[in-house]
Amino acid sequence: MVMGFSFLSTVPSSLPLVSVSSKTTNTNAVTRCPAQVVSIHCNRVEAEAAVDHEDRFCRRDVLKCIGASVGMELIASSGVFVKTASAADLNQRRQRSEFQSKIKGTLYNAIKKNPDIVPSLLTLALNDAITYDKATKSGGPNGSIRFSSEISRPENKGLSAALNLLEEAKKEIDSYSKGGPISFADLIQFGAQSAVKSTFLAAAVRKAGGNEEKGNLLYTAYGSNGQWGLFDKQFGRSDTPEPDPEGRVPLWEKATVQEMKDKFSAIGFGPRQLAVLSAFLGPDQAATEALLAADPQVKPWVEKYQRSRETVSRTDYEVDLITTLTKLSSLGQQINYEAYSYPVQKVDLTKLKF
Template sequence: MASLAMSSVSTASLLSSAESSAFAQRKALAGTAKTAAVKSFQRAAVRCQASSDSSSSDSAPLALPRRQALLTALTAASSPLWVPLLTSSDPALAANIVQRNQRAAYLLRLKEDLFNTISANKELVPDILRLALNDAATYDKETKTGGANGSIRFSEEISRSENKGLKAALQLLEGVKARVDEGAKGGPLSYADLIQFGAQAAVKTTFLAAATRKAGGDPKDGLNLYFAIGSPGQWGFFDKQLGRADADGPDPAGRVPDWEQLSAAEIKEKFARLGLSPRQTVNLALFLGRDLETVEAKLEQDEEMKKWVAKYRQSRKTVSQTNFEVDLIGAFLKLSLLGAPINTEAYTYEPPRVEFKL
């Protein structure tokens, strides 16, 4: 039986450490660059002052023009991530870099909390995946309504028969939201983002669990295997899709079926109405039930999906299971964006102004 569980909760902290380390390295580089730029500005300011105080025409030329010194300092204050931009005079570009930095830090905090929380409550992984599916599956292509908009949080929607058993998963994610919202400068986390990124963390637990099993059961070896030949690098575009807006009320009833009651053909038809192909339907089998093998046994009753079930079943037997993971991530990305335009400025805020006197 395909397991949805992590072999050890300690793996959560290992993954979080890996992501934190990567961000910390970028932040350290930013700090070094900023310090260098400010020191350069200070030296230039001193030379400017020396030049203005001197009446001699033989005074040494300034090492850095006054205008360039100002631009360097302002850019250092507003663009803390990238060394090449430390001399940029484009304020719009500088502001964009600041927002990227803010969103990266916010996302790291969110993903870390989600992964640790879900890894400690692994029995809810299937429900978290179905929560994300059912929130997105209200999308209607004809009217362009519904989708991954967090509407499933409303009691009217979460209480529907197709969402039976999902309240505990929602409550678990709400605990993460409360912690992330505390002290957040860029506004509260949307339920739409919470649910889809919660599902991302749940999917990662399944990938890491598989890597850990193939590494002999040791969490550290499993993590090393996952990062060496697994698919963590494939999540980059998904991570950029941060900024979904919440619906103001529940989506219309009757749009989401009880998946377990549907035949393979009916599941394929429903996914087609969402804009997902038979192949992508098979990719998302993890979202359709508590046991992957049981779901796949149903899906392969359809001739069009049978070949894809065989393909991904074979992929999972390999050490890297690359085809299975990469294609699942792609299909999940498409699902998570149904009816969900992304606000790329979400969770950003006006940074404190730094004044320099010349």
């Protein structure tokens, strides 16, 4: 016999119930339930009766089952099993969230004044991150591209203007930071995020016939802004003290599709990620996609994202791009989740006047 219940789903996989054997005390007595073997499996109770099919599962046994389940739920929700956030933890989260919001505002304004810088910001973030080497656990989005010896390499040609823009933004950001200066590692990846968001918003404005107000409403209603949660949590990268080794970044405008695929494969990416990051591989996205579409493995993904960008919501393209950038921007990095937080000044109650 099987009986289903909608109560707690955190019941242990096996909990025996003891029934009272049959007794008759007088002529009007009712025969009580026979002993049964009961197994409880997350929202359902299975009973294998030891007697014939006409016997029924006792109401008292059901109440025992519920009581045991509720008791275990109360134990599991006690302080022994559940880690609660301390006031300090919550305060740190609030501080980091407020600081991050200000950073995004600063970067948004800087990019809005220099919209042509967007492709370079994307490539800058890619080239800083794709130096990651799994074998040695070195490289990655660690801000190494800020060094003159690295930004001057052939693969980074033309990216100095993007780095200069971020350096100017950093001065403003550091001026209002209460938890220390922002790392270049964080700044470069959040610069890419702001650049990506600007392209999403620009696409919405175009779909709204060039009307910026309607475009903003369209992006708010159908856009992917709510998908950035995991990216925003990866906030607290450390800067490396030296440039990354040479030879880890392809010269994208001269690389073959196979060379691009090989490099992406080395960091755990495939044709799908290569296609969705087409805007990061040079200033001309259309030309890059035409090249990628010549490869039979990459072509289906290129076409998929091209179709997605023609829709109102652009969901497939935008969500996959956010997901890929999130992974790219954290390759090999140890995130310090206490970075940019600061001690709150205590109030001396003895000096307050009431």
